[in-house]
Amino acid sequence: MSKNALSTIIAYHEASKHRLDGYAPGPGGLDWANQPDPFRRYAGTQLCKLPLRIAPLQIPFTEVRSGRRQILAVINLAGLATLLELSFGLSAWKEYGGSRWALRCNPSSGNLHPTECYVLAAACNGLPSGVHHYVSYDHSLERRAEANPDWGDMLTGGFVLILTSIHWREAWKYGLRAYRYCQHDCGHALAAVSYAAATLGWRAQVLENWHDAVLTALTGVARMGDFAEHENEAVDVALWIGCGNMPEFLDSAQTAVALASELNFIGEANRLSAKHVHWAGIDTVHHAAERPVPPSSSLTLSTQWPPLAAIDCSQDAGSLIRQRRSAVGFDGVTTMPAERWFALLDALLPRSGLPPWEIWQRPPRVHLILFVHRVEGVAAGVYLLLRDKSVAPALRQAIREDAEWAEVPGAPQHLGLFRLFSTDARDAARLISCHQDIAADSCFSLGMLAEFEAALNEGAWRYRELFHEAGMLGQVLYLEAEAAGLRGTGIGCYFDDALHAMLGLSGHAWQSLYHFTVGGPLDDPRLRTLPPYAHLSGREVC
Ligand SMILES: Cc1cc2nc3c(=O)[nH]c(=O)nc-3n(C[C@H](O)[C@H](O)[C@H](O)COP(=O)(O)O)c2cc1C
Numbered sequence: 001m002s003k004n005a006l007s008t009i010i011a012y013h014e015a016s017k018h019r020l021d022g023y024a025p026g027p028g029g030l031d032w033a034n035q036p037d038p039f040r041r042y043a044g045t046q047l048c049k050l051p052l053r054i055a056p057l058q059i060p061f062t063e064v065r066s067g068r069r070q071i072l073a074v075i076n077l078a079g080l081a082t083l084l085e086l087s088f089g090l091s092a093w094k095e096y097g098g099s100r101w102a103l104r105c106n107p108s109s110g111n112l113h114p115t116e117c118y119v120l121a122a123a124c125n126g127l128p129s130g131v132h133h134y135v136s137y138d139h140s141l142e143r144r145a146e147a148n149p150d151w152g153d154m155l156t157g158g159f160v161l162i163l164t165s166i167h168w169r170e171a172w173k174y175g176l177r178a179y180r181y182c183q184h185d186c187g188h189a190l191a192a193v194s195y196a197a198a199t200l201g202w203r204a205q206v207l208e209n210w211h212d213a214v215l216t217a218l219t220g221v222a223r224m225g226d227f228a229e230h231e232n233e234a235v236d237v238a239l240w241i242g243c244g245n246m247p248e249f250l251d252s253a254q255t256a257v258a259l260a261s262e263l264n265f266i267g268e269a270n271r272l273s274a275k276h277v278h279w280a281g282i283d284t285v286h287h288a289a290e291r292p293v294p295p296s297s298s299l300t301l302s303t304q305w306p307p308l309a310a311i312d313c314s315q316d317a318g319s320l321i322r323q324r325r326s327a328v329g330f331d332g333v334t335t336m337p338a339e340r341w342f343a344l345l346d347a348l349l350p351r352s353g354l355p356p357w358e359i360w361q362r363p364p365r366v367h368l369i370l371f372v373h374r375v376e377g378v379a380a381g382v383y384l385l386l387r388d389k390s391v392a393p394a395l396r397q398a399i400r401e402d403a404e405w406a407e408v409p410g411a412p413q414h415l416g417l418f419r420l421f422s423t424d425a426r427d428a429a430r431l432i433s434c435h436q437d438i439a440a441d442s443c444f445s446l447g448m449l450a451e452f453e454a455a456l457n458e459g460a461w462r463y464r465e466l467f468h469e470a471g472m473l474g475q476v477l478y479l480e481a482e483a484a485g486l487r488g489t490g491i492g493c494y495f496d497d498a499l500h501a502m503l504g505l506s507g508h509a510w511q512s513l514y515h516f517t518v519g520g521p522l523d524d525p526r527l528r529t530l531p532p533y534a535h536l537s538g539r540e541v542c
Contacts, residue, residue: 005460008288010508012281013463016177017496018434026175027277034273036169038102038113041135042226042267045142048127050081052139052539057082057199057318061483064198064317065347066308067354073201073243075157077126080119083241084134086196086321087189088117090532102532104136105321106192107478109181109492114169115189116233118144118219120160120259122152131218131263139536144220145263154250154259158242160207162219163189164233167286168272171279174492179282181492183464184514186236187471188478188490192321194356195479197241199317205246206360210238210256212291212461217260227269230276234286237468239359253293291461303388305351306414309343313483322532324478327487327521330441334520336484338377341444342411344480344518345385348473349415356472364388365451365462366469366513367395369420369499371429374443374519377410381423382502386416391451400504420503428502433515434493442519443486447499448473452511470514481518491515 016024059070073079085105092103104113117134119141121127129151132141163186170178170185190206197204215235216222224232238256240246249255313320350357350364364387372378386392396405403420411417426440432447433439448470455462474490481488492514499512533539 002460005288006456008284009456009460009463012179012285012288013511015281016180018177018493020495020498024175024177026177027172030173034172034275036112036166036172036272037270038169039135039137040116040133040166040272041270042133042142042144043270045133045144045267046128047138048132048141048143049539050084050139050141051078052533052536053078053082053085057316059199059317060313061315061317061320061479062311062313064195064355065479065483066310067198067351067358069198070201075125075159075202075243079200079202080125080159081139083193083196083200083202084117084119085139086199086318087192088115088134088136089139090136091322091324092532093530095528095530096526102137103325105324106185106189107324107326107474107490108185108188109170109490110173112169112173113185114165114167114182115185115236116164116166117189118162118164120155120162120218122147122155125155125159131220139533139539142267144267145265147259148262151259154255158240158246160238160240161193162215162238163236164219164221165236166231166233166272167279167282168230168276171277171282172273176279176281178279179285180467183467184471184474184490184492187468188475190237190239190359190468191356191472191475193239193241194359195317195321195475198355199321202241202243203245204239204241204359207238207240207251207256208360209251209253209293211253211293214253214256214260218256218263220263220265223265226265226267228271230278231269231272236464289461289463291464294459303350305349308351308354309346309412311340311343311483315483320479320482324482325487326489327438327519328524329522330438330517330519331522332441334443334486335374335376336443336486338375338410340484341375341378342415344477344484345415345417346412347476347480348385349387356475362465364469365455365466366448366473367391369447369449369503369512371425371439371445373426373429373440373445378408379419379422380425381419382421382425383408384418384420386418389416395510398505398510432494432498432502433491433517434495436491436493438489438517439491439515442517445491445517446515447494447512448514448516449510450513451509453508466513474514474516477516477518486518487521488516488518491517
């Protein structure tokens with residue numbers, strides 16, 4: 001692995017930190033006239049209007065989170081339509097003072113939605129064979145490329161999704177730090193797909209051997225003539241979606257290369273903004289983090305966990321996924337019982353047969369520093385959740401000597417939960433999260449501490465994967481919070497080194513990559529909520 005790539009990643013990571021004495025380089029104000037269009041479309045493509053499923057899916061969320069699937073699941077177009085809707089589709093419109101904006105089932109930093117989704121399908125799946133781009137506004141697929149007839153042999157019984165990011169969408173608001181947010185959003189999207197697949201009785205799995213170059217060929221995102229300058233997309237990751245296990249031959253670079261041959265691309269991407277600010281630092285880090293064919297890895301998920309803690313929730317998975325929202329404020333009084341908190345933390349452990357962790361076989365690299373404010377029966381303070389207990393000795397060495405490392409009364413033994421400091425952590429949580437009250441007024445908030453250096457030593461592209469893992473944790477927290485009658489919010493704005501300093505961490509062995517908060521939400525009464533797809537009334541309902 002190139003030393004240059006590694007030092008480029010670390011230089012970007014340092015430069016994109018928010019610090020107590022100054023924020024990462026940004027645009028210095030919002031240029032509303034050039035706000036990027038949140039919906040990408042390709043003019044000149046053949047459109048397939050997907051059926052819109054309005055009826056709730058009957059499978060309870062409790063079944064989905066614990067990995068139990070419908071036995072009679074089949075792969076068909078109606079299912080694909082539901083999968084896309086539950087992961088990338090609109091969930092509501094909000095209206096205030098003459099402005100109107102869409103929310104989606106997947107969250108996004110600043111609601112800017114950099115993640116785009118492409119579907120590789122063969123004629124046997126009920127779609128014209130080729131590469132299709134999902135348009136959430138229309139709940140439709142645009143056929144971006146026609147494929148050669150061999151596709152039918154390779155894609156029977158499933159679909160492939162490829163996720164890409166439009167960095168400009170996030171950079172418009174967040175400048176240099178935007179690359180991180182694109183990766184977080186991709187992680188949320190991966191988990192959203194996994195939960196949606198499980199809701200249908202399907203399974204999603206990352207295609208580990210489909211490297212960036214082949215993903216680029218399959219999606220056509222490097223066809224510069226098809227995109228306005230600075231609005232092209234960067235490939236992120238490919239997933240297989242099907243019933244049962246993925247056919248082994250599919251996860252190989254050769255299969256991907258074969259699929260990419262003789263693709264005939266059609267269409268021109270819409271222009272998202274009239275003018276752009278070019279963030280060269282984002283191009284540089286993206287280039288350094290390009291994913292080659294990964295070396296065959298000895299890393300596998302090995303821990304045997306007891307069954308996931310049961311929760312009391314009667315809601316069906318479809319409606320829970322559609323109702324997910326970010327809290328804009330918390331009431332500062334709602335509490336949650338310790339048992340519910342333990343069950344929520346349990347869902348963050350990387351059980352290999354459960355969504356979303358079943359999408360890959362990677363060992364966990366991200367652990368949690370928890371700020372407990374209002375959990376009944378759990379003393380206020382700073383806690384640590386180890387998602388892999390084998391890192392405990394290294395962290396003990398790294399964290400301040402006066403940390404308590406106390407077991408938490410009532411916590412299940414397998415959780416790897418420790419109290420580090422007994423204290424009212426509200427001020428620290430607020431300060432570290434860029435002074436945002438949402439980190440202090442909740443039941444608990446947290447920072448996600450990654451095994452940064454160890455992961456990067458395996459390859460610079462692991463930088464992306466660490467953020468993906470963090471985003472997946474965020475998506476679990478969002479859904480588990482809804483199931484507990486609470487609400488979550490991702491926190492991308494935090495002072496990185498303030499968290500490290502609080503714990504006494506130095507160097508790059510451990511870095512905080514994402515924050516989150518969960519509590520009793522306050523509604524904003526000024527906002528009007530409208531249904532997601534009223535503009536498609538009359539669309540066939542399956
Ligand atoms: C990666 C990420 C970072 C975020 N950071 C913040 C934040 O720092 N503060 C905040 O109030 N909301 C934050 N959010 C919440 C988004 O603003 C929210 O997801 C978006 O407005 C869409 O709303 P929804 O989640 O209700 O669909 C973040 C969300 C994500 C996914």
